[in-house]
Amino acid sequence: MKWIEVSIKTTTGAVEAVANVLYDAGVSGVVIEDPHDITITGDDEKAWDYVDESLIDLEQGVTVKGYIPQSVDLVEKVDLIKTSINNLPEYGLDIGTGEVSTLEVNEEDWSTSWKKYYKPTKIGENIVIKPTWEEYQAKEKEMVIEMDPGMAFGTGTHETTAMCVEKLEKYISDESNVFDIGCGSGILSIVAAKLGARSVIGVDYDKVAVGVSKENILNNKVDDVVEIREGNLMNVVTEKANIVIANIIADVIIILSKDIKSFLSDKGVFIASGIILDKVDEVKQKLTENGLEILEVETKGEWAAIVSKVKGE
Numbered sequence: 518m519k520w521i522e523v524s525i526k527t528t529t530g531a532v533e534a535v536a537n538v539l540y541d542a543g544v545s546g547v548v549i550e551d552p553h554d555i556t557i558t559g560d561d562e563k564a565w566d567y568v569d570e571s572l573i574d575l576e577q578g579v580t581v582k583g584y585i586p587q588s589v590d591l592v593e594k595v596d597l598i599k600t601s602i603n604n605l606p607e608y609g610l611d612i613g614t615g616e617v618s619t620l621e622v623n624e625e626d627w628s629t630s631w632k633k634y635y636k637p638t639k640i641g642e643n644i645v646i647k648p649t650w651e652e653y654q655a656k657e658k659e660m661v662i663e664m665d666p667g668m669a670f671g672t673g674t675h676e677t678t679a680m681c682v683e684k685l686e687k688y689i690s691d692e693s694n695v696f697d698i699g700c701g702s703g704i705l706s707i708v709a710a711k712l713g714a715r716s717v718i719g720v721d722y723d724k725v726a727v728g729v730s731k732e733n734i735l736n737n738k739v740d741d742v743v744e745i746r747e748g749n750l751m752n753v754v755t756e757k758a759n760i761v762i763a764n765i766i767a768d769v770i771i772i773l774s775k776d777i778k779s780f781l782s783d784k785g786v787f788i789a790s791g792i793i794l795d796k797v798d799e800v801k802q803k804l805t806e807n808g809l810e811i812l813e814v815e816t817k818g819e820w821a822a823i824v825s826k827v828k829g830e
Contacts, residue, residue, distance in 0.1 A: 519587045522620040523598060527579050528613040529819040531605065533766060533793060535581045535612065538601040542594050544583030549675075551579045578613055584622075595619060641682040644708060649736060662707055663736045665729070676817035677790040681764050682708050683815075684788045684824055688760055689714050696720065696780060698750050698763040698773065703730030703743070705762055710739035717743040718758070720750050751776060762788040767796035774800075774807045784830050786812065790822035797821045 523544075527535050529551055536547045585594055599617045606612060637647045639659075647653045649665045685708055689695070693714045697706040700719030709717045717739075721727050727747045734743045746753040750773070759782050763770055770789045777787050787809065792800050794816065800823060801811055809825040816822075 520584045520622050521587060521591060521595070522622050523583050523585060523595065524618045524620070525581045525598075525602060526614045526616040527581060527602075528611050529579050530793060530795070531610045531612045532579055532581060534605055534608075534610055535602065536583075538598055538605075539581065539583035541601070542583070542585065542598050544585060546583070548582040549579065550582070551675075587621075640679040641686050641708075644682055644686075644711070646704065660711055662704070662711060664702060664704060664707075664733055665736070676820045677764050677792075677822065678704060680815055680817055680820070680822035681705050681762055681788060681790045684790075684822060685709055685712055685760070685762065688786055688788070688824075690759075691715060693760055694718075694756070694758045694782070696750070696754060696756075696758040696761045698761065699765040699769070700730050700745065701726050701764075703733045703745065705764060706730065706743045706745070707734060707737045707739055709760070709762075710734075710742040711737070714742065714760075718754060718756070719743060719745045720753060721745070721747065722749055750780070754780065756780075757782040757785070759785045760788065761785065762790075764790040767792045767800050770800055771803045774803045774809065778808055778827050781827055785826065787825045788822065789825070790820070792821045792823065794819055794821055797823070 523539065525535050532549055532551070536549070539547050585591065595617070602612065602615050602617055605615070635648045637645055637651055637653045639645050643658050643660050645653065645655065645659050645661045646664050647661050649663050653661065655661045682705070685705065689709060689712045691713045695709040695714045695717045697709065697717060697719040700706050700721045703719055706717045706719035719730055721730065724747060727745055730745045734740050734745065757780055761777060761780055763773060770792065781787060789800065797814065801814070804811060804823065804825050808828050810828045812824045812826055814821060814823050
């Protein structure tokens with residue numbers, strides 16, 4: 518099958534809006550290539566052991582890609598994308614060049630070519646995310662997690678995921694029950710289980726994500742701890758958790774804030790990530806308005822993670 522790859526050059530701060538433009542045009546998923554993601558390694562020189570430096574070009578900016586099947590209305594769709602991208606600055610967004618380009622590709626080409634960029638990556642204190650097709654020899658104290666994200670979100674290389682892993686390392690105990698909302702590839706559910714959580718429930722409304730998560734959970738031999746459910750948190754979960762983690766986007770976290778208290782057990786924490794810096798104050802305000810107390814806010818690059826708990830607990 519022939520597909521058209523639509524590539525948009527932009528900035529980190531505009532990624533969410535650009536991705537939404539592609540979704541509105543009918544793509545079912547996006548690929549985000551941001552060389553600045555490598556800043557998650559910070560000042561830890563050892564972390565560079567996990568990086569293929571030949572793949573890094575910090576001057577190239579961010580590229581967001583989506584794939585549209587060839588059809589009679591293809592030209593109209595691409596024109597709509599270009600118009601929508603050009604209109605984004607009216608909303609105060611710096612989109613960089615905003616250049617839109619297209620390329621014809623075969624399905625088998627684009628569905629696997631991204632794998633050459635996905636290498637073993639250390640996140641948190643001792644966790645290494647390893648693609649299933651890569652060889653890697655674990656160092657002392659390292660916990661290796663095998664991942665094949667397939668067509669689901671979550672390779673473990675993004676700042677938002679790294680912050681979530683760090684918070685899980687901080688808050689998880691062997692008594693923890695964890696909910697992973699919008700589990701994607703299942704990466705955070707697996708991390709929680711590997712860190713010793715008593716039970717983990719991952720939730721996603723995307724059938725593809727649910728299937729991918731289940732495969733990754735089996736590959737990591739944590740299916741005795743992790744359960745994946747398809748649907749919306751409010752509809753498929755009736756239990757309570759010590760830790761609820763959501764690595765989604767700010768707007769969804771704001772919606773979750775209205776009901777998240779009913780899913781938290783006594784002294785439970787809500788770890789929310791995927792929040793662009795411009796939305797941090799709005800998310801904090803909504804969490805507070807809905808009876809949550811902000812415990813900490815961490816930022817990496819253009820992203821933030823917020824940890825909160827029910828007030829008075």
